[in-house]
Amino acid sequence: MNQIYILYHGSFGELIAEHLAASEFADRIVGIYDLGVAYVSLDAPERDLPADLPLCAADLLLVLGILPKAGDLVPIIAENLGVKAVLWAIDDPNLIPEGKFSITEELKKKGIHLEFLEPLCALESSEHLEIQAFAARFGKPELIVHVNPKTKIIESVKVVRDTPCGSASKVAAKLVGMSYTDPKFEEQVLQLHDNECVAYMGPERPIMQEAGKLLLDALKAALNKAVT
Numbered sequence: 001m002n003q004i005y006i007l008y009h010g011s012f013g014e015l016i017a018e019h020l021a022a023s024e025f026a027d028r029i030v031g032i033y034d035l036g037v038a039y040v041s042l043d044a045p046e047r048d049l050p051a052d053l054p055l056c057a058a059d060l061l062l063v064l065g066i067l068p069k070a071g072d073l074v075p076i077i078a079e080n081l082g083v084k085a086v087l088w089a090i091d092d093p094n095l096i097p098e099g100k101f102s103i104t105e106e107l108k109k110k111g112i113h114l115e116f117l118e119p120l121c122a123l124e125s126s127e128h129l130e131i132q133a134f135a136a137r138f139g140k141p142e143l144i145v146h147v148n149p150k151t152k153i154i155e156s157v158k159v160v161r162d163t164p165c166g167s168a169s170k171v172a173a174k175l176v177g178m179s180y181t182d183p184k185f186e187e188q189v190l191q192l193h194d195n196e197c198v199a200y201m202g203p204e205r206p207i208m209q210e211a212g213k214l215l216l217d218a219l220k221a222a223l224n225k226a227v228t
Contacts, residue, residue, distance in 0.1 A: 002133045005031040005058035005081050007074070012091055012165075012198045013065030016120070019166035020062075025137065030056050031081075037070040045072045055080050060130040063088040064120075071097025075106040085113040085130040089120035089164070091207055092200040119199050119211045121163040137161060141168040141215050145175075145222040152181045157222075167196040168215055180223055189216055 006029060008017045017032050031054050040048045061083045063074060074097075078086050086107060090096055097103055100116075107114045113128045123139030126132045142161040147154050157172040171192045178185065193212040194201075201208035 002028060002059040002130050003030045003057065004028050004060045004062055004134070005033075005056070005083065006062045006064065007033055007035045007066055007077065008062075008064040009034055009036050009067060009070070010065040010095075012089075015166070015198055016062075016064050016089070016164045019162075019164065020138070023137075023162075030058050035066045035070055035073070037073060038067050040069050040072045042072070046076050049073060049076065053077070057081065058083050060084070060134060061086045062134075065089070065092065065095055066097075068095060068098045071103055072099050075103060075110060075112070078107060078112050079110050083112060083130075085115070085128045087120075087123075087131050087134065088114065088116045090116050090118040091120060091198075091211075093202075093205045093207075094200070119207050119214075121165070121167075121211050121214055123164075135161075138164045141218040143168070143172060143218050143222040145219070145226045147180065147223070147226045149227065152179050154178050154180055163211070163215070165196070165198065167193060167211070168218070170196045171215060175219070186216060189219060 006017050008014060021029055033053055037048060058081045061078050061081060063086060104114055115126060115131055117123050121140060123135045126135055139161060141163050144158040144160055145154060146156045154175050157175050159169045159172050162168045174192055190212045193215050194208060197208050197211050199207040199211050
């Protein structure tokens with residue numbers, strides 16, 4: 001069973017950390033830390049490690065919403081934790097680490113696998129076992145739907161793979177009783193999603209819209225199986 005350490009900051013990171021901590025993955029989480037560091041020295045980033053940062057053995061480091069300049073601490077923290085892989089969510093373009101290339105190279109030199117996901121709910125599989133173990137339960141949504149063939153009403157929705165933030169399970173609970181033949185059905189589903197999603201939404205990078213489409217596509221696939 002892979003052990004997970006979570007570095008987070010802000011509402012996006014907090015939402016995912018709370019959802020994972022309340023899930024069946026709770027016993028896999030060995031550390032959760034709010035890394036609110038806003039500046040890191042380029043010459044000696046290790047000096048800017050928070051004194052209260054708890055360190056323990058872990059297999060997977062999950063990075064959620066930390067500030068761009070704090071990214072230089074991740075290779076140091078990852079090495080100290082002894083992790084095999086780092087899964088880094090990019091759900092806000094304003095939070096892309098400034099040293100993304102150098103961070104990637106440094107982790108590679110340390111033998112630590114790194115994957116950036118935009119959005120995190122696009123995660124479906126991985127070549128790395130630690131990330132694959134996470135993706136088996138959280139990432140690209142997967143649903144099973146039961147419908148009433150006469151009334152065209154959704155009777156139940158089972159979440160096989162939830163989004164890391166829990167939006168899929170929250171929306172799924174509200175789908176019961178809805179008619180999937182309603183002309184406004186897709187629009188209603190997307191609105192339900194947007195009410196739960198905290199990913200960035202801007203004309204130049206509509207990440208929330210991309211996440212909504214992933215959920216809608218998962219629902220369509222489940223409905224197609226249910227009615228055939």
